[in-house]
Amino acid sequence: MANEVILLDFWPSMFGMRTRIALREKGVEFEYREEDLRNKSPLLLQMNPIHKKIPVLIHNGKPVCESSIQVQYIDEVWSHKNPILPSDPYQRAQARFWADFIDKKVYDVSRKTWTTKGEELEAAKKELIEILKTLESELGDKPYFGGDEFGYVDIALIGFYTWFPAYEKFGNLSIESECPKLMVWVKKCLERETVAKSLPDPHKVTEFVAELRKRFGLE
Amino acid sequence: MANEVILLDFWPSMFGMRTRIALREKGVEFEYREEDLRNKSPLLLQMNPIHKKIPVLIHNGKPVCESSIQVQYIDEVWSHKNPILPSDPYQRAQARFWADFIDKKVYDVSRKTWTTKGEELEAAKKELIEILKTLESELGDKPYFGGDEFGYVDIALIGFYTWFPAYEKFGNLSIESECPKLMVWVKKCLERETVAKSLPDPHKVTEFVAELRKRFGLE
Numbered sequence: 174m175a176n177e178v179i180l181l182d183f184w185p186s187m188f189g190m191r192t193r194i195a196l197r198e199k200g201v202e203f204e205y206r207e208e209d210l211r212n213k214s215p216l217l218l219q220m221n222p223i224h225k226k227i228p229v230l231i232h233n234g235k236p237v238c239e240s241s242i243q244v245q246y247i248d249e250v251w252s253h254k255n256p257i258l259p260s261d262p263y264q265r266a267q268a269r270f271w272a273d274f275i276d277k278k279v280y281d282v283s284r285k286t287w288t289t290k291g292e293e294l295e296a297a298k299k300e301l302i303e304i305l306k307t308l309e310s311e312l313g314d315k316p317y318f319g320g321d322e323f324g325y326v327d328i329a330l331i332g333f334y335t336w337f338p339a340y341e342k343f344g345n346l347s348i349e350s351e352c353p354k355l356m357v358w359v360k361k362c363l364e365r366e367t368v369a370k371s372l373p374d375p376h377k378v379t380e381f382v383a384e385l386r387k388r389f390g391l392e
Numbered sequence: 393m394a395n396e397v398i399l400l401d402f403w404p405s406m407f408g409m410r411t412r413i414a415l416r417e418k419g420v421e422f423e424y425r426e427e428d429l430r431n432k433s434p435l436l437l438q439m440n441p442i443h444k445k446i447p448v449l450i451h452n453g454k455p456v457c458e459s460s461i462q463v464q465y466i467d468e469v470w471s472h473k474n475p476i477l478p479s480d481p482y483q484r485a486q487a488r489f490w491a492d493f494i495d496k497k498v499y500d501v502s503r504k505t506w507t508t509k510g511e512e513l514e515a516a517k518k519e520l521i522e523i524l525k526t527l528e529s530e531l532g533d534k535p536y537f538g539g540d541e542f543g544y545v546d547i548a549l550i551g552f553y554t555w556f557p558a559y560e561k562f563g564n565l566s567i568e569s570e571c572p573k574l575m576v577w578v579k580k581c582l583e584r585e586t587v588a589k590s591l592p593d594p595h596k597v598t599e600f601v602a603e604l605r606k607r608f609g610l611e
Contacts, residue, residue: 223493223526235482242488249481262468263454269461274442307442 178203179231181217183210185378187280187332188240189228193371194328195244199251241272244328258325268319271311272329278304279333286344287382288391298346305348309355316361323365331362335375339382397422398450400436402429404597406499406551407459408447412590413547414463418470460491463547477544487538490530491548497523498552505563506601507610517565524567528574535580542584550581554594558601 178196180203182189196203208217208227220229220236230237230246237246248257258265282304285297308330312318318326337348349356362368386392397415399422401408415422427436427446439448439455449456449465456465467476477484501523504516527549531537537545556567568575581587605611 232482237482237485238489239492242485242492245488246481246485249484262465263451263456265468266456266461266465269464270457273458273461 175233176201177231177233179206180204181206181208181214181220181227181229181231183208183227184373185335185381186227187336190332190335190371191240191328192228192230192243192247194331194367195247195257197367197371198255198257198323198328199247200254201247201251241276241329244325248325256322256324257328259319264319268325271308271318271326275308275326275329275333279330283333283336283340286340286346287386288389294344298344301340301344302346302348302351305352305355309352312354312358317358323362327358327362331359331368332372334359334362335372335378336382338375339379342379343382343386394452395420396450396452398425399423400425400427400433400439400446400448400450402427402446403592404554404600405446406555409551409554409590410459410547411447411449411462411466413550413586414466414476416586416590417474417476417542417547418466419473420466420470460495460548463544467544475541475543476547478538483538487544490527490537490545494527494545494548494552498549502552502555502559505559505565506605507608513563517563520559520563521565521567521570524571524574528571531573531577536577542581546577546581550578550587551591553578553581554591554597555601557594558598561598562601562605 178201180189180192180196182193182205184207193205206214206216208214210227213225216231217227217229218225220231221227221238224238226238228240228243230243232246232250237243244257258268279301282297282300285293286301289297315321317323318330340346341348363372383392397420399408399411399415401412401424403426412424425433425435427433429446432444435450436446436448437444439450440446440457443457445457447459447462449462451465451469456462463476477487498520501516501519504512505520508516534540536542537549560566560568582591602611
Protein backbone atom coordinates (compact mmCIF):
# COMPACT_ATOMS: atom_id res chain seq x y z
CA MET A 174 0.00 0.00 0.00
CA ALA A 175 1.26 3.46 -0.88
CA ASN A 176 1.61 5.59 2.22
CA GLU A 177 0.33 9.11 1.77
CA VAL A 178 0.97 10.95 5.00
CA ILE A 179 -0.12 14.54 5.62
CA LEU A 180 0.40 16.40 8.88
CA LEU A 181 -1.81 19.40 9.64
CA ASP A 182 0.25 21.30 12.15
CA PHE A 183 1.26 24.69 13.53
CA TRP A 184 4.96 25.35 13.99
CA PRO A 185 5.07 26.35 17.72
CA SER A 186 2.83 23.46 18.82
CA MET A 187 4.60 21.17 21.29
CA PHE A 188 1.96 18.59 20.42
CA GLY A 189 2.68 18.80 16.70
CA MET A 190 6.38 18.46 17.50
CA ARG A 191 5.69 15.01 18.99
CA THR A 192 4.16 13.74 15.79
CA ARG A 193 6.90 15.28 13.61
CA ILE A 194 9.56 13.53 15.71
CA ALA A 195 7.73 10.18 15.66
CA LEU A 196 7.35 10.28 11.87
CA ARG A 197 11.05 11.12 11.44
CA GLU A 198 12.09 8.40 13.91
CA LYS A 199 10.35 5.95 11.60
CA GLY A 200 11.73 7.49 8.43
CA VAL A 201 8.22 8.23 7.14
CA GLU A 202 8.02 10.83 4.38
CA PHE A 203 5.21 13.27 5.06
CA GLU A 204 3.70 16.44 3.72
CA TYR A 205 3.73 19.16 6.37
CA ARG A 206 0.85 21.62 6.06
CA GLU A 207 0.95 24.73 8.23
CA GLU A 208 -2.45 25.75 9.59
CA ASP A 209 -3.60 29.28 10.36
CA LEU A 210 -5.36 28.70 13.68
CA ARG A 211 -7.36 31.92 13.32
CA ASN A 212 -8.64 30.71 9.97
CA LYS A 213 -8.64 26.94 10.09
CA SER A 214 -8.68 25.09 6.79
CA PRO A 215 -11.78 23.19 5.67
CA LEU A 216 -9.60 20.06 5.70
CA LEU A 217 -8.75 20.52 9.40
CA LEU A 218 -12.42 21.03 10.31
CA GLN A 219 -13.40 18.01 8.25
CA MET A 220 -10.66 15.75 9.62
CA ASN A 221 -11.01 16.73 13.29
CA PRO A 222 -14.65 17.81 13.67
CA ILE A 223 -14.72 16.97 17.39
CA HIS A 224 -11.79 19.02 18.70
CA LYS A 225 -10.98 21.15 15.61
CA LYS A 226 -7.35 21.14 16.76
CA ILE A 227 -3.94 20.47 15.26
CA PRO A 228 -2.02 18.25 14.93
CA VAL A 229 -4.01 15.99 12.64
CA LEU A 230 -2.24 13.07 11.01
CA ILE A 231 -3.88 12.00 7.77
CA HIS A 232 -2.76 8.57 6.62
CA ASN A 233 -4.08 7.48 3.24
CA GLY A 234 -7.02 9.85 3.63
CA LYS A 235 -7.97 8.80 7.17
CA PRO A 236 -7.44 11.09 10.16
CA VAL A 237 -5.80 10.27 13.48
CA CYS A 238 -6.26 13.00 16.11
CA GLU A 239 -4.52 13.78 19.42
CA SER A 240 -0.73 13.74 19.46
CA SER A 241 -0.23 10.90 21.98
CA ILE A 242 -2.56 8.71 19.97
CA GLN A 243 -0.77 9.67 16.75
CA VAL A 244 2.60 8.69 18.21
CA GLN A 245 1.26 5.29 19.29
CA TYR A 246 -0.38 4.83 15.88
CA ILE A 247 2.87 5.65 14.10
CA ASP A 248 4.72 3.18 16.34
CA GLU A 249 2.20 0.44 15.54
CA VAL A 250 2.00 1.03 11.77
CA TRP A 251 5.73 1.52 11.18
CA SER A 252 6.89 -1.10 13.63
CA HIS A 253 9.94 -2.13 11.60
CA LYS A 254 12.39 0.40 13.10
CA ASN A 255 13.14 2.56 16.14
CA PRO A 256 10.48 1.29 18.56
CA ILE A 257 8.94 4.22 20.43
CA LEU A 258 7.07 2.35 23.16
CA PRO A 259 8.88 -0.46 24.99
CA SER A 260 7.78 -4.01 24.13
CA ASP A 261 7.28 -5.10 27.75
CA PRO A 262 3.67 -4.43 28.94
CA TYR A 263 4.77 -3.08 32.32
CA GLN A 264 7.31 -0.72 30.80
CA ARG A 265 4.68 0.35 28.25
CA ALA A 266 2.27 1.15 31.09
CA GLN A 267 4.98 3.19 32.84
CA ALA A 268 5.75 5.11 29.63
CA ARG A 269 2.03 5.80 29.15
CA PHE A 270 1.77 6.94 32.77
CA TRP A 271 4.50 9.56 32.41
CA ALA A 272 3.27 10.79 29.02
CA ASP A 273 -0.19 11.13 30.56
CA PHE A 274 1.33 13.00 33.53
CA ILE A 275 2.91 15.45 31.07
CA ASP A 276 -0.40 15.86 29.23
CA LYS A 277 -2.35 16.46 32.43
CA LYS A 278 0.13 18.67 34.25
CA VAL A 279 2.62 20.58 32.10
CA TYR A 280 0.58 22.46 29.50
CA ASP A 281 -2.02 24.22 31.66
CA VAL A 282 0.38 25.39 34.33
CA SER A 283 3.17 26.40 31.94
CA ARG A 284 0.68 28.51 29.99
CA LYS A 285 -0.04 30.46 33.17
CA THR A 286 3.59 31.62 33.32
CA TRP A 287 2.88 33.99 30.42
CA THR A 288 -0.87 34.63 30.78
CA THR A 289 -1.24 35.48 34.49
CA LYS A 290 0.13 37.94 37.04
CA GLY A 291 0.52 38.36 40.80
CA GLU A 292 -0.47 35.49 43.07
CA GLU A 293 -1.73 33.31 40.22
CA LEU A 294 1.62 33.66 38.46
CA GLU A 295 3.58 32.90 41.64
CA ALA A 296 1.49 29.76 42.24
CA ALA A 297 1.96 28.66 38.62
CA LYS A 298 5.75 29.17 38.75
CA LYS A 299 6.00 27.12 41.93
CA GLU A 300 3.81 24.36 40.50
CA LEU A 301 5.66 24.25 37.17
CA ILE A 302 9.01 23.85 38.91
CA GLU A 303 7.55 21.10 41.14
CA ILE A 304 6.23 19.26 38.06
CA LEU A 305 9.55 19.57 36.23
CA LYS A 306 11.41 18.39 39.35
CA THR A 307 9.09 15.38 39.55
CA LEU A 308 9.96 14.59 35.93
CA GLU A 309 13.66 15.16 36.62
CA SER A 310 13.45 12.75 39.53
CA GLU A 311 11.75 10.13 37.32
CA LEU A 312 14.51 10.61 34.74
CA GLY A 313 17.13 10.04 37.45
CA ASP A 314 20.53 9.18 36.04
CA LYS A 315 19.18 7.55 32.90
CA PRO A 316 20.05 9.15 29.55
CA TYR A 317 16.38 8.99 28.47
CA PHE A 318 13.13 8.48 30.38
CA GLY A 319 12.82 4.89 29.20
CA GLY A 320 16.49 4.06 29.87
CA ASP A 321 19.17 3.88 27.20
CA GLU A 322 16.80 4.36 24.26
CA PHE A 323 14.99 7.53 23.19
CA GLY A 324 11.25 6.86 23.35
CA TYR A 325 7.66 7.75 24.14
CA VAL A 326 8.11 9.96 27.22
CA ASP A 327 11.02 11.83 25.66
CA ILE A 328 8.84 12.56 22.62
CA ALA A 329 5.97 13.71 24.88
CA LEU A 330 8.13 16.23 26.75
CA ILE A 331 10.91 17.53 24.52
CA GLY A 332 8.78 20.02 22.55
CA PHE A 333 8.03 21.97 25.73
CA TYR A 334 11.73 22.84 25.87
CA THR A 335 11.29 25.25 22.95
CA TRP A 336 8.87 27.19 25.18
CA PHE A 337 11.15 27.24 28.26
CA PRO A 338 12.78 30.63 27.38
CA ALA A 339 9.29 32.15 27.08
CA TYR A 340 8.23 30.72 30.45
CA GLU A 341 11.49 32.04 31.92
CA LYS A 342 11.24 35.50 30.37
CA PHE A 343 7.56 36.24 31.03
CA GLY A 344 7.29 34.25 34.28
CA ASN A 345 10.65 35.44 35.60
CA LEU A 346 11.98 32.03 36.57
CA SER A 347 15.02 29.89 35.75
CA ILE A 348 14.32 26.32 34.71
CA GLU A 349 18.00 25.68 34.00
CA SER A 350 19.11 26.49 37.56
CA GLU A 351 16.17 24.62 39.13
CA CYS A 352 16.37 21.51 36.95
CA PRO A 353 19.96 21.12 35.68
CA LYS A 354 19.66 17.38 35.02
CA LEU A 355 16.58 17.92 32.90
CA MET A 356 18.60 20.35 30.78
CA VAL A 357 21.29 17.69 30.28
CA TRP A 358 18.51 15.42 28.97
CA VAL A 359 17.31 18.23 26.65
CA LYS A 360 20.79 18.58 25.15
CA LYS A 361 21.02 14.82 24.64
CA CYS A 362 17.65 14.77 22.87
CA LEU A 363 18.69 17.68 20.64
CA GLU A 364 21.66 15.64 19.40
CA ARG A 365 19.16 13.42 17.58
CA GLU A 366 18.55 14.63 14.04
CA THR A 367 14.87 13.60 14.24
CA VAL A 368 14.42 15.96 17.20
CA ALA A 369 16.59 18.82 15.96
CA LYS A 370 14.75 18.86 12.63
CA SER A 371 11.31 18.87 14.31
CA LEU A 372 11.77 21.63 16.86
CA PRO A 373 11.64 25.37 16.10
CA ASP A 374 14.17 27.87 17.41
CA PRO A 375 13.19 28.68 21.04
CA HIS A 376 13.85 32.39 20.36
CA LYS A 377 11.22 32.33 17.63
CA VAL A 378 8.78 30.75 20.08
CA THR A 379 9.56 33.53 22.60
CA GLU A 380 8.82 36.16 19.93
CA PHE A 381 5.60 34.33 19.09
CA VAL A 382 4.56 34.33 22.77
CA ALA A 383 5.36 38.07 23.00
CA GLU A 384 3.01 38.59 20.04
CA LEU A 385 0.30 36.50 21.72
CA ARG A 386 0.66 38.55 24.92
CA LYS A 387 0.12 41.72 22.92
CA ARG A 388 -2.86 40.21 21.13
CA PHE A 389 -4.38 39.09 24.48
CA GLY A 390 -3.83 42.58 25.95
CA LEU A 391 -1.29 41.31 28.49
CA GLU A 392 1.51 43.76 27.64
CA MET B 393 4.63 -16.86 36.93
CA ALA B 394 2.01 -16.70 39.66
CA ASN B 395 -0.27 -13.73 39.14
CA GLU B 396 -1.04 -11.86 42.31
CA VAL B 397 -3.46 -9.08 41.39
CA ILE B 398 -4.73 -6.51 43.88
CA LEU B 399 -7.06 -3.65 43.00
CA LEU B 400 -7.16 -0.60 45.27
CA ASP B 401 -10.52 0.89 44.47
CA PHE B 402 -13.57 2.76 45.77
CA TRP B 403 -16.98 1.34 44.93
CA PRO B 404 -18.65 4.39 43.24
CA SER B 405 -15.59 5.17 41.07
CA MET B 406 -16.42 5.02 37.37
CA PHE B 407 -12.68 4.74 36.80
CA GLY B 408 -12.33 1.75 39.12
CA MET B 409 -15.28 0.15 37.33
CA ARG B 410 -13.27 0.13 34.10
CA THR B 411 -10.47 -1.89 35.64
CA ARG B 412 -12.87 -4.29 37.38
CA ILE B 413 -14.61 -4.98 34.06
CA ALA B 414 -11.32 -5.45 32.18
CA LEU B 415 -10.02 -7.94 34.76
CA ARG B 416 -13.29 -9.90 34.64
CA GLU B 417 -13.30 -9.85 30.81
CA LYS B 418 -9.95 -11.62 30.99
CA GLY B 419 -11.01 -13.99 33.75
CA VAL B 420 -8.29 -12.68 36.07
CA GLU B 421 -8.79 -13.44 39.77
CA PHE B 422 -8.10 -10.36 41.85
CA GLU B 423 -8.27 -9.15 45.41
CA TYR B 424 -10.52 -6.09 45.66
CA ARG B 425 -9.49 -3.69 48.42
CA GLU B 426 -11.87 -0.86 49.26
CA GLU B 427 -10.12 2.42 50.06
CA ASP B 428 -11.35 5.12 52.42
CA LEU B 429 -10.55 8.22 50.37
CA ARG B 430 -10.64 10.42 53.47
CA ASN B 431 -8.05 8.20 55.11
CA LYS B 432 -6.01 6.68 52.30
CA SER B 433 -4.07 3.52 53.07
CA PRO B 434 -0.26 3.60 53.30
CA LEU B 435 -0.29 1.09 50.41
CA LEU B 436 -2.22 3.50 48.16
CA LEU B 437 0.15 6.36 48.96
CA GLN B 438 3.15 4.11 48.36
CA MET B 439 1.84 2.65 45.10
CA ASN B 440 0.57 5.91 43.57
CA PRO B 441 2.74 8.63 45.11
CA ILE B 442 2.22 10.98 42.15
CA HIS B 443 -1.58 11.20 41.98
CA LYS B 444 -2.52 9.43 45.28
CA LYS B 445 -5.71 8.29 43.53
CA ILE B 446 -7.61 5.07 43.06
CA PRO B 447 -7.83 2.82 41.14
CA VAL B 448 -4.38 1.29 41.50
CA LEU B 449 -3.74 -2.10 39.96
CA ILE B 450 -0.96 -4.00 41.72
CA HIS B 451 0.34 -6.91 39.67
CA ASN B 452 2.92 -9.07 41.41
CA GLY B 453 3.83 -6.17 43.68
CA LYS B 454 4.19 -3.57 40.92
CA PRO B 455 1.67 -0.71 40.52
CA VAL B 456 -0.08 0.43 37.36
CA CYS B 457 -1.92 3.74 37.77
CA GLU B 458 -4.65 5.51 35.76
CA SER B 459 -7.63 3.45 34.65
CA SER B 460 -7.17 3.77 30.86
CA ILE B 461 -3.57 2.65 31.21
CA GLN B 462 -4.62 -0.23 33.45
CA VAL B 463 -7.16 -1.44 30.89
CA GLN B 464 -4.53 -1.38 28.12
CA TYR B 465 -2.05 -3.14 30.42
CA ILE B 466 -4.58 -5.85 31.25
CA ASP B 467 -5.30 -6.30 27.54
CA GLU B 468 -1.59 -6.67 26.77
CA VAL B 469 -0.72 -9.03 29.65
CA TRP B 470 -3.77 -11.30 29.35
CA SER B 471 -3.92 -11.28 25.59
CA HIS B 472 -5.23 -14.86 25.29
CA LYS B 473 -8.96 -14.04 25.50
CA ASN B 474 -11.57 -11.31 24.91
CA PRO B 475 -9.43 -8.67 23.19
CA ILE B 476 -10.33 -5.22 24.52
CA LEU B 477 -8.58 -3.04 21.95
CA PRO B 478 -8.98 -3.90 18.24
CA SER B 479 -5.95 -5.45 16.54
CA ASP B 480 -5.94 -3.02 13.59
CA PRO B 481 -3.79 0.08 14.32
CA TYR B 482 -6.33 2.49 12.83
CA GLN B 483 -9.22 1.00 14.81
CA ARG B 484 -7.02 1.07 17.92
CA ALA B 485 -6.33 4.77 17.36
CA GLN B 486 -10.07 5.44 16.96
CA ALA B 487 -10.84 3.53 20.17
CA ARG B 488 -8.15 5.50 22.01
CA PHE B 489 -9.57 8.74 20.58
CA TRP B 490 -13.05 8.12 21.96
CA ALA B 491 -11.82 6.86 25.34
CA ASP B 492 -9.69 10.02 25.55
CA PHE B 493 -12.73 12.12 24.58
CA ILE B 494 -14.66 10.54 27.47
CA ASP B 495 -11.75 11.20 29.86
CA LYS B 496 -11.42 14.82 28.78
CA LYS B 497 -15.09 15.72 28.53
CA VAL B 498 -17.51 13.63 30.59
CA TYR B 499 -16.21 13.68 34.17
CA ASP B 500 -15.71 17.41 34.78
CA VAL B 501 -18.98 18.52 33.25
CA SER B 502 -21.08 15.71 34.73
CA ARG B 503 -19.73 16.56 38.19
CA LYS B 504 -21.10 20.08 37.77
CA THR B 505 -24.66 18.70 37.50
CA TRP B 506 -24.58 18.01 41.24
CA THR B 507 -22.06 20.60 42.51
CA THR B 508 -23.26 23.82 40.87
CA LYS B 509 -26.39 25.96 40.63
CA GLY B 510 -27.99 28.62 38.44
CA GLU B 511 -26.25 29.59 35.21
CA GLU B 512 -23.27 27.30 35.79
CA LEU B 513 -25.63 24.35 36.22
CA GLU B 514 -27.63 25.24 33.12
CA ALA B 515 -24.44 25.47 31.05
CA ALA B 516 -23.20 22.14 32.43
CA LYS B 517 -26.50 20.37 31.68
CA LYS B 518 -26.46 21.65 28.11
CA GLU B 519 -22.83 20.64 27.64
CA LEU B 520 -23.32 17.18 29.16
CA ILE B 521 -26.23 16.42 26.85
CA GLU B 522 -24.19 17.66 23.86
CA ILE B 523 -21.29 15.38 24.85
CA LEU B 524 -23.57 12.38 25.32
CA LYS B 525 -25.27 13.10 21.98
CA THR B 526 -21.84 13.22 20.32
CA LEU B 527 -21.11 9.80 21.82
CA GLU B 528 -24.52 8.52 20.77
CA SER B 529 -23.83 9.71 17.25
CA GLU B 530 -20.46 7.92 17.23
CA LEU B 531 -22.19 4.76 18.46
CA GLY B 532 -24.71 5.04 15.60
CA ASP B 533 -26.54 1.80 14.97
CA LYS B 534 -23.71 -0.43 16.15
CA PRO B 535 -24.35 -2.62 19.20
CA TYR B 536 -21.06 -1.48 20.78
CA PHE B 537 -18.74 1.46 20.09
CA GLY B 538 -16.21 -0.77 18.34
CA GLY B 539 -18.83 -2.62 16.31
CA ASP B 540 -20.12 -6.09 17.15
CA GLU B 541 -17.69 -6.72 20.00
CA PHE B 542 -17.69 -5.15 23.47
CA GLY B 543 -14.42 -3.26 23.92
CA TYR B 544 -12.28 -0.36 25.06
CA VAL B 545 -14.69 2.57 24.54
CA ASP B 546 -17.60 0.64 26.10
CA ILE B 547 -15.43 -0.03 29.15
CA ALA B 548 -14.41 3.64 29.33
CA LEU B 549 -18.01 4.91 29.35
CA ILE B 550 -20.30 2.34 30.95
CA GLY B 551 -19.43 3.14 34.58
CA PHE B 552 -20.80 6.68 34.17
CA TYR B 553 -24.21 5.13 33.67
CA THR B 554 -24.38 4.31 37.40
CA TRP B 555 -24.15 8.06 38.04
CA PHE B 556 -26.84 9.04 35.48
CA PRO B 557 -29.74 8.97 38.04
CA ALA B 558 -27.73 11.30 40.30
CA TYR B 559 -27.03 13.70 37.41
CA GLU B 560 -30.74 13.54 36.51
CA LYS B 561 -32.03 14.06 40.05
CA PHE B 562 -29.70 16.85 41.18
CA GLY B 563 -29.29 18.49 37.77
CA ASN B 564 -32.95 18.11 36.84
CA LEU B 565 -32.41 16.62 33.41
CA SER B 566 -33.40 13.45 31.56
CA ILE B 567 -30.62 11.55 29.84
CA GLU B 568 -32.97 8.76 28.81
CA SER B 569 -35.29 11.06 26.83
CA GLU B 570 -32.36 13.00 25.28
CA CYS B 571 -30.23 9.98 24.38
CA PRO B 572 -32.50 6.96 23.93
CA LYS B 573 -30.04 5.03 21.75
CA LEU B 574 -27.32 5.41 24.33
CA MET B 575 -29.65 3.83 26.87
CA VAL B 576 -30.19 0.86 24.54
CA TRP B 577 -26.39 0.48 24.50
CA VAL B 578 -26.33 0.66 28.33
CA LYS B 579 -28.86 -2.16 28.60
CA LYS B 580 -26.85 -4.27 26.16
CA CYS B 581 -23.66 -3.73 28.17
CA LEU B 582 -25.46 -4.65 31.40
CA GLU B 583 -26.35 -8.03 29.90
CA ARG B 584 -22.66 -8.93 30.15
CA GLU B 585 -21.86 -10.62 33.44
CA THR B 586 -18.45 -8.90 33.59
CA VAL B 587 -20.19 -5.53 33.52
CA ALA B 588 -23.14 -6.38 35.79
CA LYS B 589 -20.78 -7.76 38.45
CA SER B 590 -18.53 -4.67 38.31
CA LEU B 591 -21.10 -1.89 38.56
CA PRO B 592 -22.83 -0.78 41.76
CA ASP B 593 -26.57 -0.14 42.03
CA PRO B 594 -27.23 3.36 40.58
CA HIS B 595 -29.60 4.09 43.49
CA LYS B 596 -26.74 3.54 45.92
CA VAL B 597 -24.63 5.96 43.88
CA THR B 598 -27.46 8.53 44.06
CA GLU B 599 -27.57 8.14 47.87
CA PHE B 600 -23.80 8.52 47.97
CA VAL B 601 -23.99 11.73 45.90
CA ALA B 602 -26.73 13.06 48.22
CA GLU B 603 -24.34 12.46 51.13
CA LEU B 604 -21.52 14.25 49.30
CA ARG B 605 -23.80 17.22 48.64
CA LYS B 606 -24.57 17.43 52.37
CA ARG B 607 -20.90 17.14 53.22
CA PHE B 608 -20.00 19.89 50.70
CA GLY B 609 -22.77 22.14 52.13
CA LEU B 610 -24.78 22.03 48.88
CA GLU B 611 -28.12 20.95 50.41
